[in-house]
Amino acid sequence: MTKSAAVLRLAGRRLAASLPALLGVVVFTFVLMRVLPGDPAVFFASGPSAGQKEIEDIRHQMGLDRSIPVQLAFYLRDIGTGSLGHSMTTGQPVLKDLEERLPASLELTFAALVLALGLAIPMGVLAALNPGSTTDHAVRFLCTLGVCVPTFVSGLLLIYVFYYLAGIAPDPTGRIDIFASQPPSHTGFLVIDSLIAGDFDAARSAASQLVLPAVTMALFVLAPLARMTRASMLAVLGSDFIRTARAMGLSRGRIVFVYALRNAALPVLTIAGIVFSTMLGANVLVEKVFSWPGVAAYALDALLATDYAPVQGFVLLMAVIFVFVNLLVDVLYGLADPRVNAA
Amino acid sequence: MSGLARHLGVCAAILLMASPHAQAQTRAETLRQVTGNTVNTLDPNLPGSTREAFGMSMNVYDRLVSFERKPNGKGFIFDFDHLRPELAKSYEISPDGLTITFKLRPDATWHDGTPVTADDIKWSLDRVVSAKSLGPPQMQTGSLTSSSQFTIIDPMTVQVKLDKPDRLALPNLATVYAIMVNSKVARAHATDDDPWALQWLKDHEAGSGAYTVENFKPGENTILRRSETWKGSKDGSLPFFKRVIQQTVPEAATRANLLAKGDADISIDLQSSDVLEIEKAGKLKVISTPQFNAFTMVAFNTKVKPFDNLKVRQAITAALPYEDMFKAAIFGRGAKLFGADWTTSPPTGLFPQPMPAHTDLVAAKQLLTEAGFPDGFDTSFTYSVSSAQINDPVAALIKESLGKIGVRVDVQKVPDAQFGTLITEKKLAMFTDTAISWMASTDYFFRNFFTGNQRWNYASWNNQELVDTAQAARFEPDPVKYEVLAKKLITITAAEAPEAFLWQPSQDAVVLPTIEGYTYWFHRQVDYRDMSRK
Numbered sequence: 001m002t003k004s005a006a007v008l009r010l011a012g013r014r015l016a017a018s019l020p021a022l023l024g025v026v027v028f029t030f031v032l033m034r035v036l037p038g039d040p041a042v043f044f045a046s047g048p049s050a051g052q053k054e055i056e057d058i059r060h061q062m063g064l065d066r067s068i069p070v071q072l073a074f075y076l077r078d079i080g081t082g083s084l085g086h087s088m089t090t091g092q093p094v095l096k097d098l099e100e101r102l103p104a105s106l107e108l109t110f111a112a113l114v115l116a117l118g119l120a121i122p123m124g125v126l127a128a129l130n131p132g133s134t135t136d137h138a139v140r141f142l143c144t145l146g147v148c149v150p151t152f153v154s155g156l157l158l159i160y161v162f163y164y165l166a167g168i169a170p171d172p173t174g175r176i177d178i179f180a181s182q183p184p185s186h187t188g189f190l191v192i193d194s195l196i197a198g199d200f201d202a203a204r205s206a207a208s209q210l211v212l213p214a215v216t217m218a219l220f221v222l223a224p225l226a227r228m229t230r231a232s233m234l235a236v237l238g239s240d241f242i243r244t245a246r247a248m249g250l251s252r253g254r255i256v257f258v259y260a261l262r263n264a265a266l267p268v269l270t271i272a273g274i275v276f277s278t279m280l281g282a283n284v285l286v287e288k289v290f291s292w293p294g295v296a297a298y299a300l301d302a303l304l305a306t307d308y309a310p311v312q313g314f315v316l317l318m319a320v321i322f323v324f325v326n327l328l329v330d331v332l333y334g335l336a337d338p339r340v341n342a343a
Numbered sequence: 344m345s346g347l348a349r350h351l352g353v354c355a356a357i358l359l360m361a362s363p364h365a366q367a368q369t370r371a372e373t374l375r376q377v378t379g380n381t382v383n384t385l386d387p388n389l390p391g392s393t394r395e396a397f398g399m400s401m402n403v404y405d406r407l408v409s410f411e412r413k414p415n416g417k418g419f420i421f422d423f424d425h426l427r428p429e430l431a432k433s434y435e436i437s438p439d440g441l442t443i444t445f446k447l448r449p450d451a452t453w454h455d456g457t458p459v460t461a462d463d464i465k466w467s468l469d470r471v472v473s474a475k476s477l478g479p480p481q482m483q484t485g486s487l488t489s490s491s492q493f494t495i496i497d498p499m500t501v502q503v504k505l506d507k508p509d510r511l512a513l514p515n516l517a518t519v520y521a522i523m524v525n526s527k528v529a530r531a532h533a534t535d536d537d538p539w540a541l542q543w544l545k546d547h548e549a550g551s552g553a554y555t556v557e558n559f560k561p562g563e564n565t566i567l568r569r570s571e572t573w574k575g576s577k578d579g580s581l582p583f584f585k586r587v588i589q590q591t592v593p594e595a596a597t598r599a600n601l602l603a604k605g606d607a608d609i610s611i612d613l614q615s616s617d618v619l620e621i622e623k624a625g626k627l628k629v630i631s632t633p634q635f636n637a638f639t640m641v642a643f644n645t646k647v648k649p650f651d652n653l654k655v656r657q658a659i660t661a662a663l664p665y666e667d668m669f670k671a672a673i674f675g676r677g678a679k680l681f682g683a684d685w686t687t688s689p690p691t692g693l694f695p696q697p698m699p700a701h702t703d704l705v706a707a708k709q710l711l712t713e714a715g716f717p718d719g720f721d722t723s724f725t726y727s728v729s730s731a732q733i734n735d736p737v738a739a740l741i742k743e744s745l746g747k748i749g750v751r752v753d754v755q756k757v758p759d760a761q762f763g764t765l766i767t768e769k770k771l772a773m774f775t776d777t778a779i780s781w782m783a784s785t786d787y788f789f790r791n792f793f794t795g796n797q798r799w800n801y802a803s804w805n806n807q808e809l810v811d812t813a814q815a816a817r818f819e820p821d822p823v824k825y826e827v828l829a830k831k832l833i834t835i836t837a838a839e840a841p842e843a844f845l846w847q848p849s850q851d852a853v854v855l856p857t858i859e860g861y862t863y864w865f866h867r868q869v870d871y872r873d874m875s876r877k
Contacts, residue, residue, distance in 0.1 A: 037761040039767070054390060055767070057390065089562075090561035091561055156594075156597075163600065164604060172600075178375065
């Protein structure tokens with residue numbers, strides 16, 4: 001059997017296996033939202049002149065006047081027909097909101113992850129090569145600092161220094177300069193869309209808007225990535241085949257980068273997958289601080305307003321992404337270590 | 344070489360000429376507002392509309408009439424007592440107060456260029472009293488309830504008939520909901536389920552207002568472009584700003600930074616602490632207006648023990664540490680609604696106005712003993728999470744002060760949605776909130792906030808004398824007699840103490856020094872039509 005066919009089969013099986021879990025997530029979120037205190041109909045009818053009748057109307061409009069099992073049945077049917085309901089907070093269909101906002105979150109998370117990996121792997125390798133050295137301690141210090149400082153503090157600090165004081169960063173509001181025109185959407189990634197449109201000003205603007213939030217997020221996830229690289233490298237460097245390689249007189253560079261790093265990559269990959277999924281959903285503070293129109297901030301706003309549909313849609317989206325990221329990590333596993341079978 | 348240089352020069356010249364065309368507005372002609380919230384619908388009638396949606400609709404849609412404004416401090420405030428025609432050319436109220444006749448402007452057009460007709464006006468008026476939306480309950484406060492009240496007299500004249508001479512009929516037509524809609528466009532998008540095109544108008548506009556919507560992204564920004572054919576201003580002039588950007592910036596500190604850097608022009612929702620700093624630094628203009636159509640109070644649930652007892656309510660009213668709360672919670676930024684020295688009748692019939700409440704722990708203890716609680720009692724004090732910045736100190740001070748007369752207070756901070764539910768279901772004992780009314784009219788305040796069995800009757804108060812007086816005042820055309828009734832409403836409320844009135848918080852608009860014309864409107868949002876840059 002060819003490799004690609006094996007990968008496809010794995011993907012198919014894994015996706016099918018994830019369906020019950022996704023269903024569980026949907027039902028759980030659905031019920032959880034409804035047992036939370038607070039009546040959304042009252043919240044949304046809180047206009048200056050809304051009385052009991054308006055509250056009832058909204059309850060009916062949101063379908064909340066039916067029993068929970070009936071509501072759930074309707075919701076599942078809607079999901080089946082590709083609808084995630086309407087957001088009361090934005091007034092738009094949830095699916096449309098998520099479609100518009102997911103690329104923003106993805107763009108930011110990718111940039112942050114690439115940045116974080118680009119820093120964390122060399123740092124981890126350097127620390128592992130000289131355990132106990134000054135370099136090792138410096139890396140540990142940086143990682144601790146990154147984890148200790150909450151993202152909204154580092155974000156606001158970066159804004160204060162680079163935007164307010166130094167004036168080098170653009171104003172930290174959204175994905176592109178508000179006065180610039182947006183490129184036509186192809187991928188949803190503004191930097192790429194701008195390049196496709198040949199609008200280099202817009203591309204530069206979008207890229208420069210990305211720097212501060214990406215750095216903020218990267219700092220926060222530096223620690224797990226660097227620490228995992230270090231630990232994994234240490235284990236591999238102490239193993240028999242490295243000793244053999246050394247004894248055979250292979251060059252240091254070849255030993256470290258070809259033999260050691262490739263073998264040490266597996267746990268780092270796993271962590272990177274988890275870090276990616278977490279960043280995507282949990283970086284609400286970064287999105288808030290930088291007015292980044294992402295999915296996490298969207299879900300939080302909805303949650304505060306007891307707006308059920310967006311929260312449910314968001315959780316479902318995150319679950320689906322988690323499934324795909326795990327699948328991708330498993331496929332990459334096979335590439336990093338041929339012994340790990342696609343099975 | 345020189346040929347190439349000349350060629351490049353020509354290209355550059357073309358580019359230079361072309362660029363102002365592509366970007367028709369300079370930064371100076373663009374107003375950028377940053378806010379923590381968002382416009383979620385272009386039709387303000389939709390249930391769940393945000394306050395920003397209300398404000399936005401004032402700029403996009405015309406109403407038949409509009410409130411005037413008057414200078415106040417560094418800015419302006421709206422003038423509830425004076426109206427002017429907006430989309431109407433003129434209006435006339437019959438001597439008996441039962442008929443209002445609107446003459447339309449012959450030159451007024453919708454944003455699609457078609458003329459404004461009496462058909463459109465009739466359809467729009469029908470819509471605001473008929474569609475399942477926020478409109479009908481508001482319009483009913485001005486005796487506007489049925490489409491049969493609106494008749495087309497001729498293509499340029501529409502008449503509104505009233506059952507009673509309701510003083511709030513005309514002001515209601517100036518409120519947010521009474522938008523005038525291009526009925527041909529709206530009807531084309533109406534369905535059997537949705538005859539008033541509520542769904543379509545949520546994301547699209549069909550108005551005649553000063554601005555058209557260039558970009559509408561809920562949660563990110565709304566961008567307006569000036570309509571060059573607008574006729575609704577007082578003197579026929581167009582607004583100064585050709586383009587307006589209202590951008591959502593959730594982080595208050597970032598909004599303050601944007602203003603300090605001069606990248607944003609106005610924000611009306613900065614944190615009080617930031618406003619104080621900005622005022623001290625003196626580089627930006629802070630326009631601070633007490634929200635005279637609002638009041639912050641402590642409400643007692645008059646339906647449950649022990650607050651069903653008048654003496655208990657009076658005792659708590661006398662035990663609240665007013666001055667300390669005023670300073671600690673809103674840094675003295677607002678107008679006091681306590682500490683007046685009248686006893687039997689207020690000096691004017693205006694409401695809200697300072698009530699004769701003073702901190703007097705001895706009297707409070709005495710009243711509590713008379714009420715049968717010499718050792719005090721246990722109760723709770725609730726407020727919403729979103730108001731925590733203001734109410735954390737309020738709660739701490741109340742707990743301390745009431746503790747001195749033996750009342751043990753359990754402080755509860757609950758999420759906003761839950762807070763609203765608890766108020767509506769009348770499950771709270773004692774809580775604080777800020778009530779806002781679009782109509783700065785005394786009888787309206789009392790009818791909305793002190794009668795009926797709905798959320799806004801915070802104290803669940805039921806006093807027949809007050810109900811009767813408020814109803815009488817509503818239909819009283821004589822200003823002198825109205826004043827007497829208004830004073831009576833205030834006197835009853837002061838004596839019965841259903842709520843303890845605290846203050847009217849200020850709205851702080853922070854603008855660049857070059858920005859002029861900010862007006863505090865009843866909807867508490869920015870009306871871009873009034874504003875300009877020096």
